[in-house]
Amino acid sequence: MKYLFKTGFLLLSFSLILTSCRNEQENEEKSEVERLMDDPDNKVEVKDGGDKIKIETAEGDEIKIKKDDGEYKKKIDRADGSESKVKVDDGEVKVKTDN
Structure with missing residues (x-):
């Protein structure tokens, strides 16, 4: 259970980081x-x-x-x-x- 919680937390944080970087890149392109x-x-x-x-x-x-x-x-x-x-x-x- 502990392993499942850590893995889920890492995947969630990784996906949030990628999403925030993608949105920042789109705003810069004018x-x-x-x-x-x-x-x-x-x-x-x-x-x-x-x-x-x-x-x-x-x-x-x-x-x-x-x-x-x-x-x-x-x-x-x-x-x-x-x-x-x-x-x-x-x-x-x-x-x-x-x-």
């Missing part, structure tokens, strides 16, 4: 957009219930993310004048970069 939105130095505008997001960074970069009919578009205008566009449509990713 996307690039979430990190930019959480930065207090950046100016963030959200429109149309989250379908349009505009972020202006402290460095002068401007990032626009838009969702239309299941299609995502991301446009980045950098302070140095370069521009990048990413379009995701039906799993197909198209990248266009202008320098």
